[in-house]
Amino acid sequence: MMRAAGWLALGVLVAAPLLIVLAMGFGTATSGVPPVIPPWGAGGWQGSLEAWGLVLSDSFYRDALWQSLRLAFITGALCLVLGFGMALGIAAAPPARQFIWLALVLLPFWTGFLLRVSAWVGLLRDSGWVNTMLMQAGLIETPLRMLHTEGAMILGMVHAYLPFAVLPLYASLARRDLTLEEAAADLGAGRWRVLFTITLPLAAPALAAAFLLVFIPAAGEVVIPELLGGPEALLVGRAIWQEFFQTLDWPAAAALATALLALLLLPVAAFQRLAAR
Amino acid sequence: MRRILLAAVAALALAALPGAQAPAQQQVVNVYNWTDYIDPAVIERFTAETGIRVRYDVFDTLEALEGKLSAGRSGYDVIVPTAEPTFARLLRAGALRPLDMARIPNAANLDPALMARVANVDPGNRHGLIYLWGSVGLGMNAERIRALAPDAPLDSLSLLLDPRHARRLAPCGIAVMDSATDVLPSVLRHLGFSPDSVVPAELEAAQRALLAIRPYLRSIPSPPALLEALAAGEICLAFAFSGDVIQAAGRAAEANRGHTITYVAPRQGAQLWFDVMAIPADAPNPDAAHAFINFLLQPDVMAAITTQVGYPNAVPGSLPLLAAEIREDRSVYPDAATLADSFVAGTPAAAGERARARVWARFRAGR
Known part of the structure; x- marks a missing residue:
């Protein structure tokens, strides 16, 4: 019974939307409501490969995909480094304290996502808090250009996705066998040597999981680059948005979304192989 | 972004104000308009006069509007697309309902010369009436x-x-x-x-x-x-x-x-651009939509909106009701030469x- 419900949920919530997007990529854009002719109609197959031809041949989309993967990778790497340090610290705290630290990591989740990103706009803009304080302190004379830069975008991404890295890392580090590290220390290994030869290798599956949990949603992120990034940030999320809303070419948007998904499956497959070893 | 949130909060407050305790069968009109594009007092007045509640939602790009309308069943009764390209494309896609002019007598208040500029895309002005332009x-x-x-x-x-x-x-x-x-x-x-x-x-x-x-x-x-x-x-x-x-x-x-x-x-x-009021083909409350459009096209209502948002309207009867500094401001109402050169x-x-x-x-x- 439970298993049937699980399969049903998987079919309705995961497989069906995926298949619809996949099929839409073989449809034809038209003027109407909705603005697409599905690949199967009353007369059988009527689809086209036009959208795929466009998406695969135009370097504009390759650039967008590449930029997105790059941003996702940077975000994932930074979240991993920061998240590992935080998780290690939380796991080392007395149990009563751990709960408080974890609550603080989770607390931002209870505030609206848009609100948190907008808060950065208010902080970073030319007449924002940071610039006003620096100018009043006499440290700078003209406002620092912070908003709408790559740095602001990465800051916003790391801020939004950090909890996704901290939680799996904490779960793994809190359950680790401390005697292994003590043994290594007793045998003369320094702190860094213990970290690199014992703690990190044992946490490898959690590190991979944390990276993927950040990397995958970050690759399709639209809102943060739009609000914090510069106009030169042409990410695949924006490209999909543009095809969907601006040119009303749903097949091209669907093909692009499918291509992104296929690219994201690669690191997941690599993770599977790592876990299987 | 902060402004969108503010607008959303304002819209919620508006929705909560007049009709919160109203009976369930109360009529509703779902309006989808640009951000910062109306005098909120006008909406309150409409509800007070007609008893129809207004659910007011805002967009800040035409793409957002067109995306929702293209998917169908948007749930909106009155939308305010720009004549070209969005209104023209929605019209071509069959997404708009012809207006019943008998129920919008105030359409006669509109300036025929300005309406003619929209007739390129909507012959006979059957689907859209100018809200504001600029x-x-x-x-x-x-x-x-x-x-x-x-x-x-x-x-x-x-x-x-x-x-x-x-x-x-x-x-x-x-x-x-x-x-x-x-x-x-x-x-x-x-x-x-x-x-x-x-x-x-x-x-x-x-x-x-x-x-x-x-x-x-x-x-x-x-x-x-x-x-x-x-x-x-x-x-x-x-x-x-x-x-x-x-x-x-x-x-x-x-x-x-x-x-x-x-x-x-x-x-x-x-x-030049013209934002027109139109009714989606699948609007759930077309009666209330006609009433809302007719209400907005009154000279005093349009004067209040122009005063609030700084865009000219297409109802000449509203001009005497505007403060002189708005009526004579050439950045609001362009002079004849600017209009003649415009496209x-x-x-x-x-x-x-x-x-x-x-x-x-x-x-x-x-x-």
């Missing part, structure tokens, strides 16, 4: 521009598009609103081409012109974000909607930060639309 042009802090580039013309697009001027103005901040449909026609026209051109060579020339000034731009924000930056004094030159500049000028004056903002329609011919951009076909979107994307990216 032009696209330059919003500026003339004092700071004078200080940096004393010889630059203030009433020409070359202030923005000539790299010599743009380079000198870069330190005080230049922004262009992020909208291919509202910027490219003016650029094409400035270069001597048809504003609707999709000829590759001409689009390329427009691309080169835009890329030449790209290094000097501070940002390419959404129209509401641009309005805020202009009001805050973060930029001194903006290419924007007329009413947005007027609203920014009003806010700057209120905040009393010591900068004065003015709007100038480009001398060589400004792009209305057309609606390119899908392939042309993508070519333009690509020009815009490269401009944003700066490469």
Whole structure:
């Protein structure tokens, strides 16, 4: 019974939307409501490969995909480094304290996502808090250009996705066998040597999981680059948005979304192989 | 963004105010309009007079509106798309319902000359009635521009598009609103081409012109974000909607930060646009929608809206009800010469639309 419900949920919530997007990529854009002719109609197959031809041949989309993967990778790497340090610290705290630290990591989740990103706009803009304080302190004379830069975008991404890295890392580090590290220390290994030869290798599956949990949603992120990034940030999320809303070419948007998904499956497959070893 | 949130909160408050305890069978009209584009008191008055509750939702790009409408069953009863391209495309897609003019007697209040400009895309004006209109042009802090580039013309697009001027103005901040449909026609026209051109060579020339000034731009924000930056004094030159500049000028004056903002329609011919009220084909409450449109087209209601948002309306009967400084403000109501030189951009076909979107994307990216 439970298993049937699980399969049903998987079919309705995961497989069906995926298949619809996949099929839409073989449809034809038209003027109407909705603005697409599905690949199967009353007369059988009527689809086209036009959208795929466009998406695969135009370097504009390759650039967008590449930029997105790059941003996702940077975000994932930074979240991993920061998240590992935080998780290690939380796991080392007395149990009563751990709960408080974890609550603080989770607390931002209870505030609206848009609100948190907008808060950065208010902080970073030319007449924002940071610039006003620096100018009043006499440290700078003209406002620092912070908003709408790559740095602001990465800051916003790391801020939004950090909890996704901290939680799996904490779960793994809190359950680790401390005697292994003590043994290594007793045998003369320094702190860094213990970290690199014992703690990190044992946490490898959690590190991979944390990276993927950040990397995958970050690759399709639209809102943060739009609000914090510069106009030169042409990410695949924006490209999909543009095809969907601006040119009303749903097949091209669907093909692009499918291509992104296929690219994201690669690191997941690599993770599977790592876990299987 | 903060403004969108504010608008959402305001809309919630409005929705909660008049009809919160009203009976379940109370009529409702779902309105989807631009951000900062109405006098909230008007909505309260409509509910007080008719008993119809207004659920007021806002968009800040035409794409958001068109995306929702294209998917079907949007749930909106009254929408306010710009005549070209969105209204034209929705009409072509069969997404709009013909208006029942017998139920909108106030449509007779509209200026026939302005309505004729919309009849290109909607022959006989059967699907849309003008809500507000305006032009696209330059919003500026003339004092700071004078200080940096004393010889630059203030009433020409070359202030923005000539790299010599743009380079000198870069330190005080230049922004262009992020909208291919509202910027490219003016650029094409400035270069001597048809504003609707999709000829590759001409689009390329427009691309080169835009890329030449790209290094000097501070940002390419959404129209509401641009309005805020202009009001805050973060930029001194903006290419924007007329009413947005007027609203920014009003806010700057209120905040009393010591900068004065003015709007100038480009001398060589400004792009005019018309936002029309229309009813989606699948609107759930068409009766209430007709009542709402008819209510808005009253001269005193339109006068209140124009006063609030700084955009002219198309009901001449509202003119005597406007304060003289609004009625005679040429940045609100352009003079006859500006109107004669102005143009209305057309609606390119899908392939042309993508070519333009690509020009815009490269401009944003700066490469």
